[in-house]
Amino acid sequence: MVKLLLLSLLLPLHLCFLFFLVNSVSTQSLPPSSKLERAALLNLRASLGIKAKYWPKKHDPCTNWTGVTCSNGTLTGLNLSGLRRTRYGLRNPSFAIDSLMNCTGLISFNSSGFYLPGSIPVWLGQNLSALQVLDLRSSSVSGPIPPSIGSLDKLNVLLLSGNSITGSIPDSWSRLSLLSNLNLSVNMLTGSIPSSLSALRRIKILDLSSNSLSGPIPPELGSLSSLKRLNFSNNTLAADIPLQLANLHNLVELDLSFNDLGGEFSDNLTMNMRDIVFFDVSSNNFTGNLPDLTVFSNASGVTLNFSNNKFYGNLSSSLPNASLIDLSNNYLQGLEVNRNNTLLSTNCFRGQPDQRSLTDCNTFYVLSGLPFDEDYIAPVPPPVSRKSNKDLKYVFAGVFGGLGVIVIVVIILVLILKPCYKRSASQRSANVEPVQEEGTAIDDQNISIDLISFTDSFTYEQMLQATSGFNDANLIKHGHSGDIFSGRLEDGTEVVIKRIDMRSSRKDCYMSELVLYSKGTHTRLVPLLGHCLEHETEKLMVYKYMPNGDLSNSLYRCTDLEDDGLQSLDWITRLKIATGAAEGLAYLHHDCNPPFVHRDIQASSILLDNKYEVCLGSLSEVCAQEVDNNQNAITKLLRISSSSESTPSGSLPANCAYDVYCFGKVLLELVTGRLGISNSEDTSTKEWIDQTLSLVNNYDRDLVSKFVDQSLVIDEDLLEEVWAVAIVAKSCLNPKPAKRPQMAHVLKALENPFRVVREEDFSAEILRKNSSKTSWSTLFGNWRQSFSGSAHSQGQSQTNKDGNGGSKLSGRDNSQGSGGTG
Incomplete structure (x- = not known):
């Protein structure tokens, strides 16, 4: 009886639990309904090289993969925006989505900002018939648009802006009857705007701006009654604006600026646009009288732009109270108009500032056969203030005193x-080339002649094509002198392109690089492949692509695609990088005549190829070293401290000791594994450097364990190398420039670091008595007495070529502690 009673009580609980379990399972996303879809997603993961942390291989794609959406076990949405590729996936990226060919239930595909170089596959419009959203913005897509896209009769949103799409707009798009948003801006489309777009009766946003479209605006577009935003700016459209556009009653934004449209502007075009908030027809060839601007009922929030045209005649005094009206650069005339929200410069108004000259206005009206306001008054310059005789005395006294x-x-x-x-x-x-002072201007003509012998010249169009129109997806970083982009030349060569904006950069920032390369190439300088100097406001430099980037992003690298683990560079590679960078600096300091100073040595300027061989980059700050005698004389005269790290003007020092100091911070970064030391000058970093250097002791190796990178797995011998490099770094970071070593000596030490710590350690008294037997450890403690017997008294090193073609100091393997040539 008791058992029956318990069963009767527990039965409802069991039923409730089963109901909850079934309900919870039914509400969760199920895995893909077929093995075919799951295999497609795994293949897509491999072809695109998606990082494992976004798409973990052992988890269910529908529930644990970022950007993957399923409905009833069927893949319906795929969003690649924001995902990142592995290093392997970044090497050969392409539009590799063929594995989605059988995912016929896909409704939305979004890859905005995700790098997909290549053309849109034809099968995309044939197989994905359920697609409603296709977003490929800023994905480096190129080539023509396949007409098969017109078969996606359920498509509602089509966004292809910010790419390098070529060809014309397909007529087959007239079948996209459900399309409401079409954006093809910032591409390379040519041809005319097809009148077949008038079949898109549900279209609300139509943006074809920043292309090379030509011809007239089709009058048939006036039938798009649902249209709210129309943007045809930055093309080469010609002829008049069709009057049929006046039927676009729901238009909120209209932008036809920067075209070749012309003719008179009819009042009928604006008569029915009462809901407009943005109206821009600037930079065209419109003429005639301005249309009636009072028709804009929502004037308080309207922006109207009629600038840079040829409008003429008197301006109506009843202007709307809009947020902004730009009428500048026309030929309007009349009385003075005082409105804070109206721009009237470069016209023919009376009493207004910044107007055209009387001759300019009169000539235009005469040639146009129009009456000109004869009472036109040219702007009067401000009166010159008259000084009293007493004031003039003080002025003359100041002038002659200053002279x-x-x-x-x-x-x-x-x-x-x-x-x-x-x-x-x-x-x-x-016949010795004189030393070039820092900041000396360089003649463009002479450089262009010298460039022919050692580098290629590219056209601006080639650079646009190589970088997909300087797409943000190609942007590597914002450098000191310009933005750095990745690119691919027509022959498939991968390159890095620096885009220098001359309006915001130093005028000679690119010339200093060209002068350096004109003196001869070196394996430790990043190869300059070419240039594009045809634009006054923009200069382009083309360099060899370095697969491993720079030291700042290669010190720790991803090696496990499955768990996204990080592994630091081993010590052998780190020492190889340090030695390579020292070779490059030794070339600049000792082999160039005059010596060159890099002035921007940090982890981000040490570039690495696929074998971690070093090339120095960031050469825009390179300049000839200042002449020591001149500097010392002026320094003594002005009582300026010679130990200062910066010049009185605040610019970077043009002396080799500054490079040595910066290189010391790079060495410390390699030893400790702490990122960001070499490019930081803040107080906390300086305090950390001082604290770390206090642990670097010439006689106590055990202190190395307190600052060495804990990710390094090294044996006893390698630990001695780490200790030696730390001693070298400390010597380079001496606060007094005069006591820092030369780069030639630093290079010798890095090539054989065991000599720094394994030579016999003498006491201070013995060292004073036996200066010729100075040990390497003491040598790096006091650089005033080091290398007194250097064979190169002029500070230049004799070089020979090693197996890699790098510049090496002769006799380095036989050199003694005193720095002699052996």
């Missing part, structure tokens, strides 16, 4: 610089 000071300074400088002038003359007589 006296200038004369005295000039005399002092002549006395100081006279010996330097004699030395320079003797150099010229010996």
Whole structure:
């Protein structure tokens, strides 16, 4: 009886639990209904190289994969936007989505901002018949649009902006009867706008801006009664605006700027556009009188732009109270108009500032056969204030006093610089190239002649094609002198292109690089493949592509595609990188005449090829080293401390000691594994460097364990190398520039670091008595006494070529602790 009672009580609980379980399972996303779809997603994961943390292989795609949406076990949505590829996937990216060919239930595909170089596959419009949203914005898509896209009769949103799509707009798109949003802006489309687009009766947004479309605007587009936003700007459209566009009653935005449209602007075009908030027909060839602007009933929030045309005649005094009206750069005339929200410059108004000249206005009206306002008054310049005789006395006194000071300074400088002038003359007589002072202007003509012998010239169109129109997807980083883009030339060569905006950069920032390369190439400088200097406001430099990027993003690299694990570079590779960078700097400091200073040595300027061989980049700050004698004389005169790291003007120092200091921070970054040391000057970083250097002791190797990168797995011998490199770094980071080693000596130490720590350690008294037997460990503790017997008294190193073609110092394997040549 008791058992029956318990069963009767537990039975409802069992039923409730079963109901909850069934209900919860039915509400969750089920795995793909067929093995075919799951296999397609796994193949897509491999072909695109999606990182494992976004699409973990052992988890259900419908529930655990980012951007994957399923409905009743069927794949319905795929969003690649924001996903990142593995390093392997980034090497050969392409429009590799063929595995989706059988996912016929796909409703939405979004890859905006995801790099998909290549053309849209034809099968996409044939197989994915259920597709409603296709978003490929800024995906580096190229080639023509396949007409098969017109077969997607359920398509509602089609976004292809920000790519390199070529060809014309297919007529087959007239079958996209459900389309409401079409954006083809910022591409390379040519041809005319097809009148068949008038069949898109549900279209609300139509954006064809920033292409190369030509011909007239089809009058049939006036039948698109649902249209709210129409943008045809930045094309080469010609002829008049068709009057049929006046039927677009629901239009909110109309942008026809920067075209070749012309003719008179009819009042009928704006009569029915009462809901407009943005109206722009600027930079065309419109003429005649302005239309009646009072028709805009919602004037308080309207922006109207009629600038850069040829509108003429008197301006109506009843302008609407819009948020902005731009009428500048026309030939309007009349009385003075005072409105804070109206731009009237470069017209023919009376009493207004910044107007055209009387001759310009009169000539235009005469040639047009129009009456001109004879009472036109040219703008009057502001009156010159008159000074009293007493004020003039003070002015003259100040002028002559200032001239006296200038004369005295000039005399002092002549006395100081006279010996330097004699030395320079003797150099010229010996056919030695004189030292170029920092900041000296360089003649563009001479450079262009020299460039022919060592680099190629590219056209701007080639650069646009290589970078997909400088697409954001190709942007690597924002550099000091310009933006850095990845690109691919017509022959398939991968390159890196630096885009220098001359309006915001130093005028000679690219010239210093060209001068450096014109003096000869070196394996430790990133190869310059070419240039494009045809534009005044934009200069382009083309470099060899370095597969492993720079040191800042290669010190730790992803090696496991499954768990996205990170592994740091081993010590052998780190020492190889340090030695390669030292070779490059030694070339600049000792093999160039005059010596060059890099001035931007940090982890991000040390570029790495596929074998982790080093090439120095970021060469826009390179300049000739300042002449020491001149600098010392002026320094003594002005009482400027010679130990300062920055010049009085705040610019980067043009001396080799500054490069050595920056290189010391790179060495410390390699030893400790701490990222960002070399490119930071903040207080916390300086405090950390001082604290770390206090642990670097020439006689106590055990302290290395307190600052060495814990990810390094090294044996006893390699730990000695780490200790030696830390000692070298500390010497490079000496706060007094005069006590820092030369790069030639740093290179010797890095090529044989065991000599730094394994030579016999002498006491301080013995060192004073036996300066010729100075050990390497002591050598890096006091650089004033080091390398006193260096064979290169002029600071230049004799070089020979090793197996890799790099520049090496002769006799480095036999050199002794004193720095002799052996």
